[in-house]
Amino acid sequence: MRILHTSDWHIGRSFHGHSTLEALRGVLEALAVQVREHAVDVVVVAGDVFDSAAPSAACFPLLSDTLRALRDTGAHVVVTSGNHDSAARLGFQSALLRDGVHVLTDPTSVGTPITIDDESGPVHFYGIPFLEPALVRHLWPGVELRTQAETIAHAMSLVREDLASRGGRSVAISHCFAAGVEATRGVEREIRQGTLDVVPLAYFDGPDYVALGHIHGRQRLSERVRYAGAPLHYSFGEGDKPRGSWLVELDSSGLASVEWLPLPVPRRLVTLTASFDELLTDERFDEFGDAWVCARYTDPTPQLDPMRRLQERFAHCAAVVHLPGAAASADRSSYAGRVRAARSDAELFDAFLAHVREGEGASAREGELIREIVGDRIAAEARA
Template sequence: MRILHTSDWHIGRSFHGHSTLDALADVLGALVEQVRVHAVDVVIVAGDVFDSAAPSAACYPLLTGTLAALADAGARVIVTSGNHDSAARLGFQSALLREEITVVTDPLAVGSPVTIDDAHGPVHFYGIPYLEPAIVRHLWEGVELRSQAQTIGHAMDLVRRDLAARGGRSVAIAHCFAAGVEATPGVEREIRQGGLDNVPLPVFDGPDYVALGHIHGRQQLSDRVRYAGAPVHYSFGEAGKPRGSWLIDLDATGLASVQWLDLPVPRPLVTLRASFDDLLGDPAFDAHVDQWVRAEYTDSTPQIDPMRRLQARFPWCATVAHTPAEARKDDGLGYARRVRAARDETEIIDAFLTHVREGEGASDAERELIREVLDARAVTEARS
């Protein structure tokens, strides 16, 4: 049996104010082509199908169209809900979907597999929707569920119990932080219960393969436990990380091979750090004109209207940060103390510039201009 593992589509997520629906549609179209070219039997979507619990109307056609296209390409599709999804919204139409498409959102379905046969017999797919301990603990009396580790552990116990009775090959699907995983700061919404709540790797013992979701970057925790990551980049913290899916082959005895399949990157992300003038004019940056750009300019003083000026060169500049090359020298004086220590208006203005420029006062040319303005005002006041 050939299986494609994907996750974290986050349909409806924006990127610095820009819609990602068109880009995601192109990438999911490429994923459908992977299914067709590689004769995939089963596609797994391991949670966070939508980016929010209340996705906009425009998000639903992309989901339903992609699921139908995957089924038309010859695959069975198994979808589970993640922490971004509303299980009720994602699962409400599951009974109306084509029989090739299964959406698992009910916690009480844990331990009841979707069984698909191949030439070697049955393969049991155990979908585990995102389980919030505080919400689901009442479903299983006598079981302590205060953390993600305990909750996923209990779910996997149900899986192993059922698998022991059925026998055969199996795949588990879950959405969580697994111990040893490397998260992208500021990207994945942390699944917490008092603190970062990692699920120990031994919890996933048993199945031939474990398809995980929640982490946006491709990661391999063991030969049989992996994250596929998100199909597109949703943060500059993900820049450079490959986008794609895992292609898994099961033979008669279990896991036979795992191969990574790259997906196209609609618009690469890059962080450019240089002086403002270099960002605007250095030919070395010409290659990044059509990329998403995070610009960090290193001038000692902030620039006027930097975003508009940078977008004249980089139309896809999404964010600008002022990151001076030299750290501010702290003289221990606050703005109020500098003003009180000033002996005249020139020094008051210099104190203000030192404050707003994070340590750099007026230049010689600016001091000359300030003196001229103040002298002209003095003459005007004297005449009046």
């Protein structure tokens, strides 16, 4: 059996104020083509189908069209909900979906698989929707569920218990933060509190393959436990991470192979760091004219209207960051030290400017203006 593991579609997420719906549509269409070309039997979507618990009306047609395209290839589709999804909204029409599309959002269904047969017999797909301990602990009285780690541990115990009675091969699907994973800073919206909600890898023992969601970059925690990541870049922090999905093959005895299938990137993401003038004129940046650009300029002082000016060169400049370089100085005294050493109001101004500009004080013209303003103030106070 061939299984395609994908996750974290985040339908409806914006990118620095820009809609991603059409870009995501193109990527998901490419994914459906891969499903047909590789004769995939089952597509697994491991949570965060939508980006919001209340997605806009424009998001639903994209989901419907994608599920239809995947099913038209002949593949079954198994979808679980993630922490961004509203389980109710994602699952409300599950009973109306066409045969072969399974949307698993009900916590009470944990431990009851979707079973799909191939020539070697049954394969059991155990979907574990995102489980918030405070919201599901009443479903299992007598079981201590204070953290998500404890909740996943209980869910997997139900999976193993059912699997022991059924036998055969199996796949578990979960949306969580597993131990050993490397998150992208500022990308994954944390579902942890300290280290309490990190799920130990050993909790996923049992199934032949574990398809995880929540982390936006592909990661291999073990040969049989993996994250596929998001199919589209949603942050400059993800720019160097490949987009795609895992093609998993089960033979008659279990996991046989896992292969990475890359997806197209509609528009590359780059972070450029240089002086403002270099960003505007240096020919080494010519190749990025059509990329999404995060521009970090290193001038000591902020520039006037930097976004508009940069977009004249980079039409898709989406973020501008002022990143002044540290001034080279043999004696970088602290701000408090500069203030104590100041002998006049003008020197206080200069100390402040040197502090906020990473070492560069007032220019000659600024010094003239400061002395003029301070002088006028002193004169006004003298006349009062």
